[in-house]
Amino acid sequence: MPTPDTATVLPATLVLIAMGFTGAREEGLLTSLGVDITSRGNIVHDADWATTVDGVFTAGDCARGQSLIVWAIAEGRSCAASVDEHLMGVTSLPRPVRPGEKPVTV
Ligand SMILES: Cc1cc2nc3c(=O)[nH]c(=O)nc-3n(C[C@H](O)[C@H](O)[C@H](O)COP(=O)(O)OP(=O)(O)OC[C@H]3O[C@@H](n4cnc5c(N)ncnc54)[C@H](O)[C@@H]3O)c2cc1C
Helix, strand or coil: CCCCCCCCCCCCCCCCCCCCCCCCCHHHHHHHHCCCECCCCCECCCCCCECCCCCCECCCHHHHCCCCHHHHHHHHHHHHHHHHHHHHCCCCCCCCCCCCCCCCCC
16 A cells, blocks of 8 residues: 655666565466455465365465465475375375474574
8 A cells, every 4th residue: 555645756767676476366267266365365275275165275375475485395295185185085195384384493
């Protein structure tokens, strides 16, 4: 939300905006699937990475928000275990992390 009366005009010939990841793109796939999105633009999911649509799972930046590749890899592996369990009723795949877990600090 812009702060009133704080606008400044800066002359420039090139402007590069470094925004990084600003949330999952809703139009297209997510809209057609009908998954719920949080107010911060992330895909809503439960403790098993399941979205609000049966059979649709999520992990990584679009679920956690902008983060690090190690989280995306660990979450992707954990999500795969949940998908396996959803399809087969049981899984032996590893779940390195649970949704919302914070990095371990030493
Ligand atoms: C500029 C920048 C620098 C970064 N530097 C680092 C770093 O140094 N170290 C680090 O650990 N992390 C870094 N990150 C973060 C890291 O890149 C992400 O955390 C990681 O890539 C997330 O992986 P992901 O698989 O969740 O998502 P992504 O890697 O974003 O993959 C999502 C994929 O889905 C595709 N996609 C999106 N919508 C659709 C659709 N509708 N249909 C089909 N495909 C679709 C996209 O094209 C993309 O290929 C950086 C991120 C940015 C933006």
